[in-house]
Amino acid sequence: MPGYKKSGKKQYDQRQKQTKLPSLGVLTKPKPPIKTPAIAAPIPTKTPAGYDPKKSIEDQDVTVKAKLIREMLKQKFPGVDFRVKTSRYSMGESIHVCWADGPALDKVEPLLQKYEDLNTDPSTGEILCGGNSHVFAERSILPETQKKIDASVRAKYGQDLKEWDNTFSSQRWQASRSTDFPNQPAPKV
Numbered sequence: 331m332p333g334y335k336k337s338g339k340k341q342y343d344q345r346q347k348q349t350k351l352p353s354l355g356v357l358t359k360p361k362p363p364i365k366t367p368a369i370a371a372p373i374p375t376k377t378p379a380g381y382d383p384k385k386s387i388e389d390q391d392v393t394v395k396a397k398l399i400r401e402m403l404k405q406k407f408p409g410v411d412f413r414v415k416t417s418r419y420s421m422g423e424s425i426h427v428c429w430a431d432g433p434a435l436d437k438v439e440p441l442l443q444k445y446e447d448l449n450t451d452p453s454t455g456e457i458l459c460g461g462n463s464h465v466f467a468e469r470s471i472l473p474e475t476q477k478k479i480d481a482s483v484r485a486k487y488g489q490d491l492k493e494w495d496n497t498f499s500s501q502r503w504q505a506s507r508s509t510d511f512p513n514q515p516a517p518k519v
Contacts, residue, residue: 388447422462431511
């Protein structure tokens with residue numbers, strides 16, 4: 331019987347490598363997981379209190395990550411007033427980064443992704459409950475800046491666009507997300 335268990339395990343392992351598709355009746359090998367390119371984590375110039383060099387960036391404490399984010403944003407966007415606030419709650423923690431006008435949201439969000447630690451279901455990609463560390467970027471557009479965005483969208487697509495028009499609203503959103511503006515004081519969080 332000992333030989334049976336060995337060969338049974340081997341057959342089981344081989345079956346795990348192949349998946350039978352019920353509708354097609356074809357044996358296929360499962361696709362390897364898609365790896366997203368990782369953005370290199372910055373090496374902190376000042377090591378904040380509580381920083382554990384043995385842990386990865388996403389495994390650090392939320393307050394340490396907030397300090398690292400402040401330092402990184404100060405280096406990348408000098409002179410921009412960012413507000414970084416942390417929250418802890420029963421099923422996880424979060425960091426909110428807020429600023430007014432200044433650098434585009436599309437430039438800041440990719441820098442913040444490496445500080446997130448999300449538990450996801452490997453088959454569906456859903457975020458699972460508990461132990462997650464979220465990082466949110468929130469850019470405020472001041473009314474004067476919003477008028478400039480509206481004027482540029484109307485100039486590009488025609489003066490007769492209404493506020494509720496889908497073209498106007500989507501182009502307005504895209505311009506506010508991807509355009510850099512002069513720095514303003516950060517909103518209160």
